[in-house]
Amino acid sequence: MPNAVIHSTGSFLPDHTIHNEDLNQYPATSKLLISQKTGVFCRHHADQDQCTSDLAFQAAKRCLGRVEFPAEKLDAIILSTSSPDRIQPATATRLQYLLGAVKAYAFDINSVCSGSTYGIAVAHAMIRSGLCANLLFVAAEAYSKILNPNDFSTFPFFGDGAGAILFTAEENQEGVMNSVLGTDGGGNDTICVPGGGTMLPYDRISDAKSIYFRMKGRDVFSFATSKGAEAIQNLLTQADITAEKVRCFICHQANVHIILTIAELLNISEEKFYINLFRYGNTASASVLIALDEALNNGTIANGDLVVTAAFGGGLSWGANLIRI
Amino acid sequence: MEMMTETIIESIIEGLREIFPDAVQMEISADTTLGQMPEWDSMAAVNLQTYLLQQFDVEVPLELLSDETTLIEIITFLKSPVSSQMGAAAH
Incomplete structure (x- = not known):
């Protein structure tokens, strides 16, 4: 029975960085609380015209590019997101199109912040069952688009970004x-x-x-x-x-x-x-x-x-x- | 003077209902303490501080926005000479 082995990884953070001191909507004396309460000093935000699948695409491209793995060889794409492009269709479908992964079926999972661990478990099960051999798992989020900028209890603590893992089916390696x-x-x-x-x-x-x-x-x-x-x-x-x-x-x-x-x-x-x-x-x-x-x-x-x-x-x-x- | 206090308290209650959507049915008065608000914590204190800054141009110290602080105490601060050096909206 094959195992799901990490063949490559990639990640992407949007260029736009926002430091705590840039958050001028909050009183000056409160900004210190951000790092004290959570350890966050900086976060990246997607541009106005960048959506979740754009971040996913960049991370996926880096992941596949690192091992020169052609997107056409992908069997499946799973995208974890709780900040999707739209309520429907699945954000993964746009990622599949952008990558040109013509052979791959693509779907989303939404387990909010736990999505990474759920996605790894699902990828593992799919490869173990023989359903697919080359699976791209991407987790991408653009929370800056769904946060209230004036809400101190959420906005300062979140950032946008994406990560990707290329899993391949291997008989003699442990992987997941x-x-x-x-x-x-x-x-x-x-x-x-x-x-x-x-x-x-x-x-x-x-x-x-x-x-x-x-x-x-x-x-x-x-x-x-x-x-x-x-x-x-x-x-x-x-x-x-x-x-x-x-x-x-x-x-x-x-x-x-x-x-x-x-x-x-x-x-x-x-x-x-x-x-x-x-x-x-x-x-x-x-x-x-x-x-x-x-x-x-x-x-x-x-x-x-x-x-x-x-x-x-x-x-x-x-x-x-x-x-x- | 009394009208001004009424206006301030109405504005603070409006802010609290914005910050705490779960408080929509709650009766809020001048004697309500901040600790009575659902989910009151230090993050919520900053949200209230931000709201007061935007409404009255006064940065109320976070130490004043504690569990036991009543709305009337906030109003007293907003109308105090200390706050008048910070902003004039409440005066």
Whole structure:
């Protein structure tokens, strides 16, 4: 039975950077709170005419270009996004068109910030089942388009970006080894965009701000730390692997304090946790893939290393993957 | 003077309803504390601070926007000589 092995990665951050001191809509004294509360100093924003599939396309192009893999050879494209181009059709379909991946079928998944771990698990299952051999998984988000610029509890903490993984079916390599996924739908109001869907269609929206992303910060922190740690622990236990054997833990880059608390709860050195949110903010489901690509390129991880990816977010949802690079 | 206080409190209540959509049914008065607002936290405090700055041109210190602060205390600050050196909208 073939395994889903990482053949290449890529990532893309839009050119436009916004530093905390540039956020002039907030009182000067409050700007320091942004880095204190979350560790974010800077984020990238897509241009006005750039949408999610444009970011996805750039990350995918870099991923395929790195190993000169022709898009025509792709069997499948999965795009994780919670900030799609449009309600329909799937954002992945435009990515497929832009890439010229004529043979590939393409579809979206939306597990909000957990989308990276869900996508890796789905890619793994599809390749293991023999459904496809060459699968491109992209996570792309343009949250700057769905945030209220005046909302201090969301806007300063998020950024736009995309990451990509090319998975290929290989018989003699481990690749994705195990995944743990979980959902608590009772918390589906905790992180959401209330308006614009079928629950609150546009013609029934009385508060214009309903079309913006919102979250209950305190609830999210306790959920993310407990479920993030639990998912990693369950993943390692199921695979019968100790944390010492893992080279790097790549968690969703939501908040530095969440990541450090997870490290503490698991009694794992925080130095093993990759952190780049200082520069990019929370890029939702793209964050793990961007960090994975960065860690591979800067030598933090290399071929043969064991890596754990973990994410948590809207739904509420969470997940973790054990991967041999 | 009394009218001015009424106008300010109406504006603050409007801001609180904007910041806290879940408070749409809540009765808010001059004696309401910020801690009574659903989901009140330090981030929400900055949202209220931003709103007050935009409405009154006064940067209310975050220390004043605590759980126990009542709306009347905010109004007292907005009308105080300290705030008059920052902006004139509330005077």
